[in-house]
Amino acid sequence: MTTVSVRHAVHELMAFHGMSTVFGNPGSNELPFLKDLPAHYVLGLGESSVVAMADGYSQITDRPTLVNLHAASGTGNGLGALTNATISRSKLVLTAGQQVRDMVGPEVMLANVRATALAAPLVHQSLEPLSAADVPRAFSQSVFAAEAGPVYLSVPYDDWDAEVPAAVIDQLSRTVASGETVDAQTVAELHSRLLEANDPVLVLGPDVDDPRAWESSIALAEALDTPVWAAPSLPRLPFPNQHPLFRGVLPASIAGIGEILGAHDLALVIGAPVFRYHQWQPGEYLPESTTLIQIGDDPAAAARAPFGDAVLADPVALVRALAEAVAPAPHTVSEWTAEIDPPVTSASEGTLHPEEVFATLREELPKDTRFVVESTSTNAAFWAQMDLREPGSYFFPASGGLGWGLPASMGIALADSDRPVVAIIGDGSAHYSIAALRTAVDEGIELTIVVLRNGSYAALDWFAGMLGVDKAPGLDLGEVDFVSIARGYGMTAHHADDSADLARLLGEASGPTLIEVSTEKTRPEKK
Numbered sequence: 001m002t003t004v005s006v007r008h009a010v011h012e013l014m015a016f017h018g019m020s021t022v023f024g025n026p027g028s029n030e031l032p033f034l035k036d037l038p039a040h041y042v043l044g045l046g047e048s049s050v051v052a053m054a055d056g057y058s059q060i061t062d063r064p065t066l067v068n069l070h071a072a073s074g075t076g077n078g079l080g081a082l083t084n085a086t087i088s089r090s091k092l093v094l095t096a097g098q099q100v101r102d103m104v105g106p107e108v109m110l111a112n113v114r115a116t117a118l119a120a121p122l123v124h125q126s127l128e129p130l131s132a133a134d135v136p137r138a139f140s141q142s143v144f145a146a147e148a149g150p151v152y153l154s155v156p157y158d159d160w161d162a163e164v165p166a167a168v169i170d171q172l173s174r175t176v177a178s179g180e181t182v183d184a185q186t187v188a189e190l191h192s193r194l195l196e197a198n199d200p201v202l203v204l205g206p207d208v209d210d211p212r213a214w215e216s217s218i219a220l221a222e223a224l225d226t227p228v229w230a231a232p233s234l235p236r237l238p239f240p241n242q243h244p245l246f247r248g249v250l251p252a253s254i255a256g257i258g259e260i261l262g263a264h265d266l267a268l269v270i271g272a273p274v275f276r277y278h279q280w281q282p283g284e285y286l287p288e289s290t291t292l293i294q295i296g297d298d299p300a301a302a303a304r305a306p307f308g309d310a311v312l313a314d315p316v317a318l319v320r321a322l323a324e325a326v327a328p329a330p331h332t333v334s335e336w337t338a339e340i341d342p343p344v345t346s347a348s349e350g351t352l353h354p355e356e357v358f359a360t361l362r363e364e365l366p367k368d369t370r371f372v373v374e375s376t377s378t379n380a381a382f383w384a385q386m387d388l389r390e391p392g393s394y395f396f397p398a399s400g401g402l403g404w405g406l407p408a409s410m411g412i413a414l415a416d417s418d419r420p421v422v423a424i425i426g427d428g429s430a431h432y433s434i435a436a437l438r439t440a441v442d443e444g445i446e447l448t449i450v451v452l453r454n455g456s457y458a459a460l461d462w463f464a465g466m467l468g469v470d471k472a473p474g475l476d477l478g479e480v481d482f483v484s485i486a487r488g489y490g491m492t493a494h495h496a497d498d499s500a501d502l503a504r505l506l507g508e509a510s511g512p513t514l515i516e517v518s519t520e521k522t523r524p525e526k527k
Helices: 006-016 028-034 047-061 071-088 132-148 157-161 167-172 184-196 214-224 254-261 299-304 315-326 354-364 376-385 405-415 427-433 436-443 458-466 482-488 499-508
Strands: 003-005 021-024 040-043 065-069 092-098 125-127 151-156 163-165 200-204 228-230 246-249 266-270 291-296 309-312 370-374 421-426 448-453 492-496 513-518
Touching: 003 006, 006 028, 006 132, 006 157, 006 163, 006 167, 021 047, 028 065, 028 092, 028 157, 040 436, 047 065, 047 071, 047 092, 047 405, 047 427, 047 436, 065 071, 071 092, 092 132, 125 132, 132 151, 132 157, 132 163, 132 167, 151 157, 163 167, 184 266, 184 291, 184 315, 200 214, 214 315, 266 315, 291 299, 291 315, 299 309, 354 376, 354 448, 354 499, 370 405, 376 421, 405 421, 405 427, 405 436, 421 427, 427 448, 448 482, 482 492, 482 513, 492 499, 499 513
Parallel strands: 021 040, 021 065, 065 092, 092 151, 125 151, 200 228, 200 266, 228 246, 266 291, 291 309, 370 421, 421 448, 448 513, 492 513
Antiparallel strands: 003 163
16 A cells, blocks of 8 residues: 655645645744645744734635644734634634644643644634544645634644555545525515615625625615615725715614614625624614614524524625626616815824825725725724725724734735735734734735824724723834834835825835835724
8 A cells, every 4th residue: 555644645635725825933843744845835923923914815815725833832822813814704724733642641842732722712623633644634624614714723743754545635635615506585585675675775794895796786786776884893895985875884883883774674784794893882783663684604693693684695696696686687887986075184294194195095006906904093084085996905804903914915915916905004003013024025025015103002092082091001102113124124115204205105116115104193983
């Protein structure tokens, strides 16, 4: 019987599944797996950045993406970024190196004790094979299970040199497919409910920010002439934000959403949980006069919703079917002119208002630019000035965990070099993952990073006021020279003195570039 190493078998399975890029930060336990690795290894300095890079990469490719973590310590370092990937249900296979099997029980150095519990409950599945011979099958299981969200796989490092039958490679080179058809009766019933409603409203979520659903969502809204809201705590934009029917992002509070949706008799929520609240502003979920129907393919989200009916279905397939029922093809999406007010200008010399920054980005950058945003205090300014008309144009940390945006933008840029990528990062957020700049330089990533420097955690300052907390510690960051930091990593970096300077620097940017802008403090929401 011909045999191969476990390592060779898993490497072959990686190739079969097209896993040609691995994100990691290796330690001693991981080195045996990396021998003769048939994939491009993207190094991140710190596992939090590694997981965020892989998260961004997976969101663009929509494919299982391999992450290489170092035992328990590396896993722990990556858990903060994993919260974002879990909410986004990104397709990550997180592998962690375990000590050799004979050394796990005594809990020696770098033993990952109770490995399967370490990443729970953030991962969809957590595995540690009971024998070396089962590692290839467990890896195969992890790839398929990752279609539903992140999976954790711990492998003792002596397993990689163990021998298994070569036949296991062909045996496990298999596919698991799921259909995208939706039940015709369900579509007919929803169509009927929409037509019967006196004042329906659409609420769209991140799961329909998809090239296959974008025009269908627009056609559905236009055919019904119904307002469209984006679900709260939005990590992806599912609808063009300057479309005449778009009303904005729902506030992340019970009272706020109840008041807005309560003005309608039917709320159809597609591709979002009901709901991802944030600030505690209690009230009535919905008045009795409003019916809510949630459509998505996440059974857990449907089960935990505190109100409304739910339909378990692929939201992309269903929105396309609904659009076809309401506005049979061929349908033409309307053209519209964005009515954007002139940006608010700063009163301080050498400082820009965030609206001035975003107006310049809108005017100077290609229309298909992808924006990765992690500047929470400038949310209102961003939506006031940006005009996003393409799917996959907006990315935000799904759980609100800071430090995600900078490395995630690198994963997004690596996954798709055809569209420009711009990271808009607050100075508070930048501190969490600044070492990710080294990866951008090493990989030569085409990426522009705009750091908005206001010297504070302005969003937290606003939240402290909302909660009645005076003099909260740690909100004042002072002035940090991000240009010098970036140049220290070998990156092209400049400070923009005004809007004209920013426009010039954006036009000249090539390769990994950081542009620092001093900005006024603003609030996440308009007053």
